[in-house]
Each structure stands twice: as structure tokens, then as C-alpha cells.
Amino acid sequence: MAEQILDRIKQVVGPNGWLEQASDIEPYEIETRGLYRGKTALVVRPRSTEEVAAVVRLCAEAGLSIVPQGGNTGLCGGGVPSGDGRNIVLALGRMNKVRAIDPANFTITGEAGVVLADIQRIAAENDRLFPLSLGAEGSCQIGGNLSTNAGGVQVLRYGNTRELTLGLEVVLADGRIWNGLRTLRKDNTGYDLKQLFVGAEGTLGIITAATLRLFPKPRETVTALLALPDFDAVMQLFAEARAVTGDQLTAFELIERTGLDMALKHVNGITDPLNQPYEIYALVEVSTASPHGDAAAPLEELLEAALEAGTVVDGTIAASAAQRDAFWRIREGIVEGQRFEGGSIKHDIAVPVASVADFLKRAIAAVTERQPGIRPVAFGHCGDGNIHFNLSQPVGADKDAFLARWEEFNNIVHGIVAEFNGTISAEHGVGRLKRDELTHYKAPLELELMARVKKALDPRDIMNPGKVIAEVAFNALKAE
């Protein structure tokens, strides 16, 4: 990398705006689960949109490629530089101003580096809700949430990050700034350009700020933990819950015994939630923003009717905020508990909601047949058809040998996903992890269309190269 261009970039961002010592840079080079380790000569930390634009302009001139990075909590390696040291990392963390909050308009405008939890907090201080909520919310940044179209636990009611986005400010691949910071609910003046950048994982431009939708703050939230007789009952219960609550569900999460046992064993403060153990649970949450609304009655009614119908065999409604937190600790504790049980091969899949039970039965049978003793840990947002289908190694097996079979089990699980017309990445994105695998599950035409969009907006491939877009698709167009 030419020293000269790096020096000019350093000048743009000033003395506190860059890092190049190996020890300073290291956290920016590592993927959070240890799947990837990249290498970069320079981490730039601009403080303003203008600085981002100036850096990108210099890179565009020099043909130097850029990896935008937020809180670096992504799970697919989308924010990690390549191993050859030929990317610079552009970290947005110093662009962390909330530019405006407008409770009357139900909007907030913040820079890419604002931590998600801060947006939630500022909304709440203004009697509003920003509903995006996920495990990493204390450190992930909204720019990363936007770039990966993050999901989380309240998608059911409020949508993915895409649906929460009203406007964007983006630095394009040539360093020009697109100011699309609209605060409108409706705007049909041509192509909806912001849709291009949401979920593009930084491959089409760098999101520097966004205007997001806010909602009335819930006044009451009621949570139930229900035990179910079998997988078939899960989605029956879901349909009943949508109907009886008047579609006011904010969460409908799957928990099953294997994961719960791991949480019970390894995570402090978790207790078995009902009087006896069950195999399958649904964590069901209803909230209301009305001061006179009643979130408890519909859940009570659901529980009673479902017990009678046999879709639920046992269950309890949280009697206090503490009990509610305890239910959620179980849900969140599954991920943590799994870490202590050796290697885990991950899947983040979605199938049509109506196919969740059939998928689970097929997939559990298939992986167990391939490897007796394997421990499938299925959990997550099944109200969206999205299951985190993780496979813990058999007890006592060799961790490395098990993890070496990552692709083998991906093929089994994703093959079944494909039969249900599902997706191999429901919410985590593509990044490096699934870029090449995607070529097996997406039609060539679809890969080509993605490459065409990429070529239209970043013809020299300097924005996060090697991510999302399969090289084969992009190269085919270069020859045109």
C-alpha cells in the first residue's frame, strides 16, 4: 500500500483519527467468533460525514479498498478486512452523535456510530420506543444494524431494520455524499434508493447517518413461558396467539430442552421455569402502549384456551418484571451456555412460518442420523420463521474434529432449508461466511442482478470487496 496515500488519509482525519500500531489495530482485524482474522495497514476513525467523504475520495483515486466497520459484532465476517492487508478499515465509532430527536414526528436521526442501546435509551427518555433489540445492543452500532438489516426479538411486531428506516445519508463509492435523510412516511418520487444500502453490508457505499421510526412507548408488557407437547403445536399456538391478542405479539420465541439445559448448567441466575421439565417452550410477549390497554388478559385467555385445546401442556405468565427478566435470561442464556459444551456449528435459517415444525423435525432427524449423539439446539424467532439451528458436538467428542465438519452439516441443514423454500441467512447476512455458499442456493440470475447493482454503484469494487457478491458473478460482468 502506497505510504503516500495513507499519509494523505491521515491528514484528513487528523492525529486522533487513525490507528496503525499492531496492538491498536488488532480488535478491528478479528471477527467476534474467531472465524476470521484479517490484516490492515490502517484503521481510520473519521468524525464527520465530510471526513468519510474525503477519505473515500482519496481511496477511490488510488483504487484502495475500504472495509466499513461498526461495533464489529457481526457474525458473518462482513466487517473484517481481508487477510492480504490490502483494505483499510473505516471505523464509524467516533461518528456517534444523535443529530435530532422529534417525538412529535416519531423520528430520531443519528450517525452511524451511535450504539443501538443509546438510541433505545434516548427514545425512551422522550416517551418513545425504538424497537430494534438484539443480543449485541450494548455495543453494536446503528450503521452496522442498517448495513446488515438486523432483526432481533421484536421483528414480529415492528419489522426488521429496513422497515424502521425512513432516510439515510450515504457516502458513495466515489466519495460523493447522498443526503437522503427524509423523515417522511410516504414518498413515491421514483426508486426508493435507501433500500439499496440497507442490508448491503457496506458493499455499495458507507451509511453515515439515518433517520429512524419511533413508536409509542409500551405502557405494559406481559410475558408468558409456555410448554408445548410437540413441534406441531408451536405454530398452531402462534396462529392462536396472533388471533387472540389482536396481533399485538412483540415476541414469539422458541426454546427447547437441550439449550435450556446448557443455560441451566453454565449460566448464573437461571432456573428451570416450570414445576417440571418439558422439551419445548414458547416465550410469548404482548405489549400495549395504551395507558388503559390490557396485555395480560389476552395472554391469560390464550393460556387457558391453549391448555384446553392441548397446544399448551403447562405454562406461566410472568407475575413481575423480575420474572419476566428471568424468562428472557433463559432465552439469552442459551447462546452463552452452548459455549461451554464444546464446538457448535451454527445456522441462521428461515422457512415459511407454516413450515417451522416440519423443518425442525426433518433437520433434527437428518443431523442425528449423520452423527448420533449430536445435540441440536434450536431456538429463536420462530414467529418470523427464523430459527437459530445450532449443533453442539456430541458429549466428549473432539472439538476441532467436530468443527471441521462445519460445511458437511451446513450442507445437510441448508439442503432441507432449500426444500422448504427457505433462506440460509435469515438475519445475520452474508459477509464472507456465506458468500460462496450462496452460489449453491440462489439462482445464477439473482446473483447476476446483485452483481449488476454492485457494478452500477461501485464499478471499481472498492467498497468492502470480497463480501456478499460472489466473485464469479462480479467477474462475469467485468468482462462485458
Added chain:
Amino acid sequence: MAEQILDRIKQVVGPNGWLEQASDIEPYEIETRGLYRGKTALVVRPRSTEEVAAVVRLCAEAGLSIVPQGGNTGLCGGGVPSGDGRNIVLALGRMNKVRAIDPANFTITGEAGVVLADIQRIAAENDRLFPLSLGAEGSCQIGGNLSTNAGGVQVLRYGNTRELTLGLEVVLADGRIWNGLRTLRKDNTGYDLKQLFVGAEGTLGIITAATLRLFPKPRETVTALLALPDFDAVMQLFAEARAVTGDQLTAFELIERTGLDMALKHVNGITDPLNQPYEIYALVEVSTASPHGDAAAPLEELLEAALEAGTVVDGTIAASAAQRDAFWRIREGIVEGQRFEGGSIKHDIAVPVASVADFLKRAIAAVTERQPGIRPVAFGHCGDGNIHFNLSQPVGADKDAFLARWEEFNNIVHGIVAEFNGTISAEHGVGRLKRDELTHYKAPLELELMARVKKALDPRDIMNPGKVIAEVAFNALKAE
């Protein structure tokens, strides 16, 4: 137009698949409000996606351009062929099969030519709701709704057509078929390609089928008509209504006296809704899908609290379905009543929700200053910040002379919209009507990005040419 290519197209669609007699063709050449009259040598009416693809392939080979058309109810001339007779019209009306309805998955898949009301009806027969609802629903087709990202009266709760779309099938500009008919709630495997085609008004490809989201069918719908003291009260009431109903509003529509008087005078079956006349009304609707939900109580509470706070001066809650229909007849009667009051210059604008009152005051003052006696008729979806701001001519003025000032008044109103960072087309789209005007309100960079997307997907500009994309922006890229 070469006879030979037209003959080949006719062969593809068979004897009942095309029209060329002037009298048969005429309805396809006329814009519904009479703003445009186009000319075409051939109307093709394919019956399948494969036929659409074959027609497009032939056109692509010959460089013949295509205007896709649904129910031809659009208000911006997007579906009308050019005046030079050089487009063929591809009408989707014979592709009117509902391919699948899946109540358990809350999805319906239908072809582009299915009439919106039929989708609503089939959903209802399956105990589900398809919430898209607008004046033309008895004749508009879902392909047109998708291509214009239609809005309507329930956007507040359920979103625009974009938010209701899970998957699309599209015939691309080269005649290849993209099968993107997903039924998933979450899918982060790369760019969300369907977003490109929704709202593109047929300029990037022809939508031939879609998978749409369904919702639990409301069990109870309660509607109130409330009289307000002034415009400032409108959005105060809106915030109160969001809070007290727990964000369960399905409609929040503005009605004011001038429009109501026109409806009363000219439309049968409309009566003044309250005991005395008021200047400003809000039509507020709440629904619940829960069999035990209560939509009336929150509205009663809202009315009581707002009367006390002074944001409402009078009002009534519909006591029966008949009374509810009567309220909606007023709302829908405004458009009809206006037709009898001479020329009307239309605007379909949106501003940030918090700016609705200020916009209305500014805009009414400005047009009245320019033309004393002008009758502003402001109505519509103000809960989305979307106002249909129509200007009826002064009583007794010359209609043609008034309509000749269309651009003059557009400039005044849209200038004020721009000051509020609003949009000159909230839900009707761009088409031909607003294509050139858009160049004054959108940044050149934004027009360029739109043109880049167009060029990437339809490099030869055969898909609905002359619509949406300003010629100047597209031509600039052709030179590259």
C-alpha cells in the same frame, strides 16, 4: 413499427391475446383523468409469465419498447403509451389467477392482473386480511399497486404496498424471468432485489406475480368522526390517538368543510355528520383482531379526553356499520363532489407528520393570496403526513383558464412542500406527470443514482421509456 415483429408477437399470445382495432385499443391509450392520450399499434394481453417473457424477448431483439398496464387507474400517466405510437402496451389483465393462498403462513400469491378487491375478498374468505385499500380497488390490479407502491387508507397500521410484499416474479428487460416468489418474513442473503421493482412503475421490468402478506382479520372496527377547532389540533389529536389506542389506529383521515360541502351538494346519500357544521374533521378508525378486544373503549376515551383538552370540539362514534359507512362515504365523496365544481388542480404531497398543520396554513394562505376565491380542498391520510391538496377553481371562473395555471399553482404548493422537506408525490408516483418537475425537487445526484439503476437493469431503455427517470439524467449516463 415493423409489421413483422408485431406478427411474431401476435403469434406468441395467440388469437385472443392481442388487440389492434382503434376502438378496442382506445381504453388502453387514455389516462383516467384525461391528462394524456397516447397511441399504440398493438395491445398484447398475455395469459402467462412465459408469454410475457416471450413478448419481451422479441421486443428486446427489435428494440421495441413496452408500456406495462394494469387496471389503468393510475393518476400520473405511468401506464399510458407515448403519443408517437412507438410503444406497445402489455396489459396484464388476463393474468388474473390467485396461485396460492396459505392462511397458516399468512400469505397469498397472485398474478399481476388480479383485481385488488378480489385479493381482499379471497383473503377474507380465508379469515385473513389483505389491508391494501384505496378508491380504485374494484378495478385496479395488484401488479399496478406493486409498481406504484400504492398507499391508501390503512398505511398507518399496515404500511404501503412495499411493506406488504414478500416476493415477486418479474420479467426482466431482456425477457428472462426472475423467480423471487419468496414467502419468508426474513431473508438477508444479499441485496433485496424485490425492492427495486416495487414502485419502479414498470421501468425496470414487468412484475408478473407477487407473494403478499396477510394479517388476522379484524373482528371489530370502530370509527369516529371528530370536529377539531383548528389545524394545530389535528396532529395533537393524532399523537393522543396513537397513545390511547395503543397504536391500533387503522386510519386517521383529514376532512375539511370545503370538500364536505361539495360532497353534500353533489353526492347522493351524504349528510352533515354532526349537529352543526365545523371547519375541520378527523376520521379516526381503530380495529382489533381479537375476539375479546375492544376497539370502542379507546376511542370513547380519546373522545372524552380530547373534548376536555380542547383538541376536539364535537364528535361522534359510529353506532352501527351503517353509520360507519356513512362516515367513509363523506371521505370518499369529496373526490366525486369536486368534479362538479369546475377545474381542480391536484397535489399529492407529504410532509413530516409534525409539520402537517404548518404546511396546511402556509399553503392555503399562499394559494389564496395568489388567487382570491380559490377553494383549497385538503383531505386524506394525514396520519401519514400525506395530504391530497386539491385546488378547486373560484366559483364562476373559467375552467380552462384555471386549469392552464396548473404549473403555476404546483410551483407554489410544491415550493412550500420543499421547505418542509416534504415530497411532491406521496403515493401516486411519478409517471409522465411529475417526471420533469422532479428535477427541480430532487438533488442531481439522486436523479443520477436512479438513472444508474435504470441503466443497470434496462440499458436499452425499452421498459416504459419516458416515465419516472428524467431524460436528462439518463442521457448523461448514455454518454459515459
